[in-house]
Every structure is written in structure tokens, then in C-alpha cells.
Amino acid sequence: MLDTNITSNDDTSLFDIGTQQSYAIQFWIFLFLIIPSIISALFALYHLLRERALRQALHNHIIIILIIINLFYQMTDMCFFIHYFRTYQSFMPTPTFRLFWGYIDWSFNKTSTHGSHTFIKTGSNTHDIKRLAMPWPNQPAKPLILFAGEGTHERFYGTAHGAFMTGIREAKRIVELYKKEFINQ
Helix, strand or coil, X not given: CCCCCCXXXXXXXXXXXXXXXXXXXXXXXXXXXXXXXXXXXXXXXXXXXHCHHHXXXXXXXXXXXXXXHHHHHHHHHHHHHHHHHHHCCCCCCCHHHHHHHHHHHHHHHHHHHCCXXXXXXXXXXXXXXXXXXXXXCCCCCCCCECCCCHHHCCCCCCCHHHHHHHHHHHHHHHHHHHHHHHHHC
């Protein structure tokens, strides 16, 4: 009788071949997209900082800050993703790096969102969440605005999963609207 319990020291054996192929595809997609993204961000930043009139225009200040934050994200986080998809191992940070990264993440999050989070107001119930998720105008005809996001899911309120599920819900609603329009033609 053959022993089917085979052990291996190779870390990649934990993944099936489909996962390995998926990670290889994701690696190349990230790599091919991150390079032109970094180049175009550097070009835009150079263009905005080189000319004095553009640099001093008040409305360009926020664009310059956003480009710098984006470059920081691309040079760090995206490189970690690429490393993981290439080696199947996550980057092992030192305690100092973790402290620094936590501070940077916290400060960017607090400054960009002003600490805002979705929350259910005192005295609210699930009917209020349903009402927030209804399309506008709420008529059988084609709605103009559809609402999705973490604040529009009754069960997974305030979570990324809730945002994902409501995105799917609204995508299905759009598909149904186009199906009706296509059938009526």
C-alpha cells in the first residue's frame, strides 16, 4: 500500500498550482502597472514643482501633497505586494519599522479622513440603513443615483465586507436596469 502522506520542506507546496499561477499573474500585473504609475506621478510632481506659477498656485498645493502621498504608498506598500506575489512570503518587519509604519498609517488616515468612521446614530435602526441604501429617485423607472458602501449594509455595517457586498448589490441593480432597457428596445 502506498503512503499518500507526502511531506515537503518547500513553503510553496502549501499553495495549490492555481494559487501559484494566480499570484504569478498578479505579480506581473502589479509590476507592469506600478512602473508607469510611478513614472507618471514623478513627471506630474516635477511639472508642478518646476514652474513657479504652478508651484505657487494655491489650488495645486493639495495636488502636490496627494502625489507625494501616492508616491510614498507606491514605493512602500505596492513593493510589499509585489514581493509577496513573487516569493509567497510576506515582508518581516523589525519592531522599529512596525512602530514607524503604524505612525505613518495612523497619521495619513487621521489627516485624510479627519478620523471619520461610519456609525449608527443613537435611536436609529436597520430601517434607516435600508432607507440610506435606496436608489434615488426611488421609482420603478431608471434611478439616477445608486448608493453602496460600508454604511449601507444592514448586517455588515461599517466593514469592508459590507462595502464589498453593497457594491455587488448595486452592480446587479445596474445589470438588471440595462437588461430591462435592452429588452424594451
